[in-house]
Amino acid sequence: MTAANLFEKFPPKELRLHEGFKKEREEQIAANSYDPTPYGHIDFHIRDDHERFRYALLPASSHLWMYMLGGGRFLFFLFFVIQFFILLAELIDTNKTILKVMNDYSSTLFIFLGIPLGCWLAGTLVIQFIPSLWLKPSRGPIWELNRRTGLVTVFDYKNNGEYKKNGTIGELTAPFYEFDAYIATSPDSQGMPMNVLYLAHRYRNIMINFGALLCPGPEVQPACALWDFIQNYMDVSRPLPDLPQYEEYRHLDPTTAEYDRRTGRNPRFWIDMDDATFKQVVREMHQRVASIDTFQRPNLMAAYVTYVD
Structure with missing residues (x-):
């Protein structure tokens, strides 16, 4: 999943459908007639809003x-x-x-x-x-990027390599600015290079493998685009990434709300977009990902760290 994939995952028609369900639910709650679905109470441990990006997988x-x-x-x-x-x-x-x-x-x-x-x-x-x-929830989340607190959390379910039997979940937490990103390359069964983005803590054994979020592939550009997305999401001095799924939360994030007020951004920019325009935007995003300049940017960390092989 890159920024372009995020566009395709939440097209305007899906946003409008979600808006309709949300409005209907609020009306039913106001009329005391809301009857949640049999699975509406299940916590699947997934969050993706203006405060946190929490990732989880369905069980095996x-x-x-x-x-x-x-x-x-x-x-x-x-x-x-x-x-x-x-x-x-x-x-x-x-x-x-x-x-x-x-x-x-x-x-x-x-x-x-x-x-x-x-x-x-x-x-x-x-x-x-x-x-x-x-349709069952997993044991819990895998990792979380918290925009509000600036913390990265990896949820720990094992004790000395064995799953904890008492049901407790450990949390390995550190500030986002202490993490470095790198791309690991390994061959697949046909010998093709597969690139995966990792986020590794600089001083402790805390690591996130984004392979489940973004499928490994022969190109490095998608991994670089994902890293750009993560940095933009965690930078509270900048507005939220302008992606369809964040449109309903933009007014809740102070920096984003101020940016939208100052620039006059249409609060229904994505949800009211027609299909033809949306497809064009997706194509343009794919082109930007393909020509990303990550490896031409100056390495600001070079002045503070020593790299070893």
Whole structure:
């Protein structure tokens, strides 16, 4: 996820839908008729507003059903195309009927088509109709960037490598200005370089791997853009990054509210944007990410630290 991905994740139509739900909920609360959804009370430990960016993942049991749906669907269509050409070649090269060929390949078809199809259907059934089976909160958040306090927190669930059995969650906290960012590069199974952004504390063993937030890739520019986003978000002397999901919070952040008042920014800039304009803005953002100048900027830390290999 980069700034460009954040744009695409929250298009104006999604913002308008969220605004409608929020308005309806407030009206129901005012009329004492609000009935929360069965899962409205669940804390998924995710926050992304004017005060904190807290990241969490769904538990492994939730990911299992999502992998069954997505992976089963992908494998079904992949093997369907492969099996189609295999059966077609068999029909052309022999005098067998299509029923005979399918009978000869019945076990292969079951393994390569039946099993992925079953996983696809099972995942779809559970996610669409039995949310209680897969929509569950994780044990807790993974990390948090707090704009209000200027602190970075990594949540610790282990004690000497083992998960704590008493349910307690440790917190490793330090000021944001004590962290350095770096990009780690490692090869994938095909030997392609995969770049991941890390945030590491300068004096203590506190580290954040942003690989779950931004998928590793061969380009370094997305990781650099994510680092720019993080710096802008944590700098309270500057307004919030002008992203769609922060529009509803801009008036709550003092620096941002003053900036918007001084510049006359339309408070509904994103939510009222039409689809064509939004697509153009996303394209421009991708272009800016591709041409980011991170490695041409002066290294201000060079005057204060000594780098070692």
